[in-house]
Every structure is written in structure tokens, then in C-alpha cells.
Amino acid sequence: MPSTTYLPMGHYKAILWDLDGTLMDTGPGIFAAFRHVQKLKGWPEIDDKTLHTLVGPPLVQSYMKTFGISETEGIEASHLHRAYQKKYSYQLSLSYPGMAELLMQLKDRGYLLAVSTLKGEVIARKTLEAGQLDQFFDTICGVTPNHITAKKSDIMQRALDHLSLTTRDALLVGDSRFDAFGAWKKMMPFVAVTYGYGFHSAADADPWHPLHISDSVDDLNTFLSTL
Known part of the structure; x- marks a missing residue:
């Protein structure tokens, strides 16, 4: 598998997030x-x-x-x-316990936050609103009616464009090979989580060589606090 590890820690201005199985149990x-x-x-x-x-x-x-x-x-x-x-x-849908606190801490530290999801964009917004997580994001990007077959990398690029950033400024957090492949396509570092629906274990995510693999929101919080 290709590597999704590219840049040293402390470089990032923004964190892009998958939604399904990463931010919320949808x-x-x-x-x-x-x-x-x-x-x-x-x-x-x-x-x-x-x-x-x-x-x-x-x-x-x-x-x-x-x-x-x-x-x-x-x-x-x-x-x-x-x-x-x-x-x-x-x-x-329900937000994962501890996710709101994690996002609040990242915002307090000055990170830009974006959602890049293969979910329909309107549904993504409604889902995040229902989970009271929408307030933490600078942009929410998903599949639109005009681009029904958009790929993950396309949606990631749209989020970066909204933030006026390049792929060198951000990393992606996600729970599946679709997220990992999107990160690889954009040459963007990737953090894998195994508490969702895609990767079931560290062994599933290992072949993509992510920056880190988290099995819980608490562990993800601990890792992201080192950035």
C-alpha cells in the first residue's frame, strides 16, 4: 500500500475530518x-x-x-x-463521546477544521447539527447533486479551497481505506481510527502507513494534542 506519512509534526494549519464512523456513529x-x-x-x-x-x-x-x-x-x-x-x-446519528471536547480544544489551539465526507452535503450538515458538532467546523463539504459520483480526494480539495490552504497545510482523520486512499491521492498525511466502520484493527490500517492509529476518541485526543 502507498504511504500516507509525509510531513513532520507541528506543520499543520488544518485538520480535515471524515464524518461517518469518525466524528459520529451514523x-x-x-x-x-x-x-x-x-x-x-x-x-x-x-x-x-x-x-x-x-x-x-x-x-x-x-x-x-x-x-x-x-x-x-x-x-x-x-x-x-x-x-x-x-x-x-x-x-x-450520534456523536462519539468526547468528540465535542476534542474539537473544542483544537479550535482553541487555532486549528482550522473541515469536514470532507462522501455523505450528501445537506445531510452532512443536518447530521452534524443534530450531533451539535457543526459549530466547530470552518467548512463542511460533501457530495452535491451536481457531482453525485465525486471521489474523496475531490471533496478534500474543495474543503482546502474553502480554507485557502494547500495539501501541505493539512492532514485527514478517517476510518476507512477510502479516506486513506483520498489522503494518498492528495499526498496528505492521514490519521486512522479503528472505532468506526472501516478499519476494524490496527492491522487493517497499517498497510497505509498512517501517522497514527487510534482505537478511541481519547487516544485520538492524546495524539492530536502533540501536533
């Missing part, structure tokens, strides 16, 4: 939306094990892979999914 809301679309379409029921693998990856791809459908059908399913999340299931 699984219950995502599960509800997948099941809603599956029933609406009359597709085979999704088992719990499969559902847990669908938190974080690009939504269109998830529908295509799970149900064996075309990209056009996947895009249609993603619109139905996000409409349901926007109206109902975003409310099922």
Missing part, C-alpha cells in the same frame, strides 16, 4: 436508508453484516455492488437514499 441512519430503498425497489433484503460494510464507501458504488445494478440505477437509488436520510434517518 450507522443506524444509513442502515435505515438502505433498507428503505431496498423495500421500495423490491430488492433482496440486506443482512446486518453487509450493512456494516456500507458505512463510508461511495454510495452509488455501494448500491451497484450490493444489488448488482447499473450506474444509472445506482445513481437513482442514491437519490432515494439521500432523500430519506435528509427527511428522517439523519436524526438517528
Whole structure:
């Protein structure tokens, strides 16, 4: 795997954050939306094990892979999914204990904070508001209707543009290989967390050579306090 370790500590001006499984436990809301679309379409029921693998990856791809459908059908399913999340299931998400305190400390230290998520941008904002975390972020970037198949690296770049920064000014915190690959594509350092839905252990994240691997919000707080 490529390395996502690039610059020495103390260099960073901003921290970019994944949302699903990193800032908040959004699984219950995502599960509800997948099941809603599956029933609406009359597709085979999704088992719990499969559902847990669908938190974080690009939504269109998830529908295509799970149900064996075309990209056009996947895009249609993603619109139905996000409409349901926007109206109902975003409310099922919870911020991880200690996350608000961690973000407050980083803001107090002068860091710029941004969300870069493959979640729909409107849903991301509503989810963060429900979890009372939106107040800590200088920008919140997600998938927009005009760029439904955007990649993680595209959304990271948009966040950097909003902050008027370059990839050398920031690092990314995330819980999956999609985050790690986005960081690698942007040549940005990456901090992995294993308490979410993507990486289940340090062994899963190790091949990406992250700056650090955290198994809890407390450990992440301890590491980020050294930056």
C-alpha cells in the first residue's frame, strides 16, 4: 500500500475530518436508508453484516455492488437514499463521546477544521447539527447533486479551497481505506481510527502507513494534542 506519512509534526494549519464512523456513529441512519430503498425497489433484503460494510464507501458504488445494478440505477437509488436520510434517518446519528471536547480544544489551539465526507452535503450538515458538532467546523463539504459520483480526494480539495490552504497545510482523520486512499491521492498525511466502520484493527490500517492509529476518541485526543 502507498504511504500516507509525509510531513513532520507541528506543520499543520488544518485538520480535515471524515464524518461517518469518525466524528459520529451514523450507522443506524444509513442502515435505515438502505433498507428503505431496498423495500421500495423490491430488492433482496440486506443482512446486518453487509450493512456494516456500507458505512463510508461511495454510495452509488455501494448500491451497484450490493444489488448488482447499473450506474444509472445506482445513481437513482442514491437519490432515494439521500432523500430519506435528509427527511428522517439523519436524526438517528450520534456523536462519539468526547468528540465535542476534542474539537473544542483544537479550535482553541487555532486549528482550522473541515469536514470532507462522501455523505450528501445537506445531510452532512443536518447530521452534524443534530450531533451539535457543526459549530466547530470552518467548512463542511460533501457530495452535491451536481457531482453525485465525486471521489474523496475531490471533496478534500474543495474543503482546502474553502480554507485557502494547500495539501501541505493539512492532514485527514478517517476510518476507512477510502479516506486513506483520498489522503494518498492528495499526498496528505492521514490519521486512522479503528472505532468506526472501516478499519476494524490496527492491522487493517497499517498497510497505509498512517501517522497514527487510534482505537478511541481519547487516544485520538492524546495524539492530536502533540501536533
